Amino acid sequence: KKIIFSGIQPSGELTLGNYLGAIKNWVKLQEEYESYFCVVDLHAITVRQVPKDLRARTLQVLAIYLASGIDPEKATLFIQSHVPAHCEAQWLLNCSTYMGELSRMTQFKDKSQKAGESIPVGLFTYPVLMAADILLYNTDLVPVGKDQMQHLELSRDLAERFNNLYSPTFKVPDGYIPKEGAKIMNLQDPAKKMSKSDENANSYILIMDPPDVIRKKISRAVTDTVGEINYTDEQPGIKNLINIISAITGESPESIVEKYNGCGYAQLKSDVAEIIVKELQPIQAKVNEYLSDKAYLEEIYKKGADKANYAATKTLRKMQKKIGLIPR
Numbered sequence: 001k002k003i004i005f006s007g008i009q010p011s012g013e014l015t016l017g018n019y020l021g022a023i024k025n026w027v028k029l030q031e032e033y034e035s036y037f038c039v040v041d042l043h044a045i046t047v048r049q050v051p052k053d054l055r056a057r058t059l060q061v062l063a064i065y066l067a068s069g070i071d072p073e074k075a076t077l078f079i080q081s082h083v084p085a086h087c088e089a090q091w092l093l094n095c096s097t098y099m100g101e102l103s104r105m106t107q108f109k110d111k112s113q114k115a116g117e118s119i120p121v122g123l124f125t126y127p128v129l130m131a132a133d134i135l136l137y138n139t140d141l142v143p144v145g146k147d148q149m150q151h152l153e154l155s156r157d158l159a160e161r162f163n164n165l166y167s168p169t170f171k172v173p174d175g176y177i178p179k180e181g182a183k184i185m186n187l188q189d190p191a192k193k194m195s196k197s198d199e200n201a202n203s204y205i206l207i208m209d210p211p212d213v214i215r216k217k218i219s220r221a222v223t224d225t226v227g228e229i230n231y232t233d234e235q236p237g238i239k240n241l242i243n244i245i246s247a248i249t250g251e252s253p254e255s256i257v258e259k260y261n262g263c264g265y266a267q268l269k270s271d272v273a274e275i276i277v278k279e280l281q282p283i284q285a286k287v288n289e290y291l292s293d294k295a296y297l298e299e300i301y302k303k304g305a306d307k308a309n310y311a312a313t314k315t316l317r318k319m320q321k322k323i324g325l326i327p328r
């Protein structure tokens with residue numbers, strides 16, 4: 001079986017973008033691949049987090065994975081900081097990563113601008129930790145959104161560099177951008193992606209938003225003055241709403257456009273809101289159930305950590321040996 005690895009940062013409450021762009025696809029992929037799904041808490045701390053919120057959100061992300069249909073019997077679910085090999089491998093990879101290539105990462109440029117004068121080193125070396133995450137599991141495919149492709153390219157470069165410097169050690173992973181779950185855009189500015197760390201709460205739908213909040217946010221979503229429902233880049237707000245329907249129901253954008261021929265934006269918006277509510281409500285109920293059973297969550301992440309540690313440590317030992325570190 002081919003191996004996939006993916007993760008989400010508990011850096012904020014998860015959005016509909018995280019769900020449709022990542023988690024919903026993982027549920028299908030776990031049937032076909034040996035899957036590792038991680039809550040990447042070490043990545044989240046590259047931006048300042050309130051400790052008690054980070055703890056709560058880390059468990060909530062795990063509960064969302066389970067509630068969305070990730071099956072812990074099929075996939076390995078774990079918390080990144082429970083597998084120390086990630087940090088150790090990152091150090092080893094840091095030593096063959098160039099300042100220049102990290103400076104070129106667009107996410108670093110964006111986030112360091114927001115960080116002002118004091119830019120944490122962790123923000124700079126973030127992509128090397130991501131490479132370690134991926135390479136430790138001999139990953140074949142990394143399901144990520146388009147926004148993460150630059151980081152994945154770097155993981156490939158680092159894998160090839162290590163293989164050339166020493167001897168073949170890592171599989172060179174491929175990106176996997178699923179057909180469904182196009183990029184979900186910001187509801188207030190459809191030129192930007194929907195993002196959990198956006199300051200404007202109206203710009204995103206949270207997986208845990210109550211139905212009325214979802215309805216309100218969708219009704220306020222920015223559209224245009226064309227007044228006709230088409231699937232085109234000239235109408236990015238409408239296109240985004242159509243993409244949301246399509247990602248949830250599986251219906252093609254063309255057939256959605258046909259269905260709404262002659263309808264107004266209000267009708268489309270109210271339908272989108274109901275489709276989202278119907279999709280998220282059962283998940284929300286399950287998330288709350290899981291969160292009320294901390295012992296079960298603990299059982300899942302401990303079992304996941306054991307499996308992940310076994311696989312990751314094997315690769316780490318290989319790296320250490322090839323570099324010339326003495327085995328203990």
Ligand code: AQP
Nearest residue numbers: 008009011017018021022144145183184194195196197
């Ligand atoms: N808007 C989106 N549409 C589709 N997919 C998305 N993803 C994120 N936003 C969208 C996918 O979710 C996964 C996890 O992302 P992450 O938590 O590692 O960080 P991110 O990509 O930076 O997501 P956010 O929500 O924008 O987080 P912040 O605001 O903390 O930076 C990835 O597979 C991503 O493609």
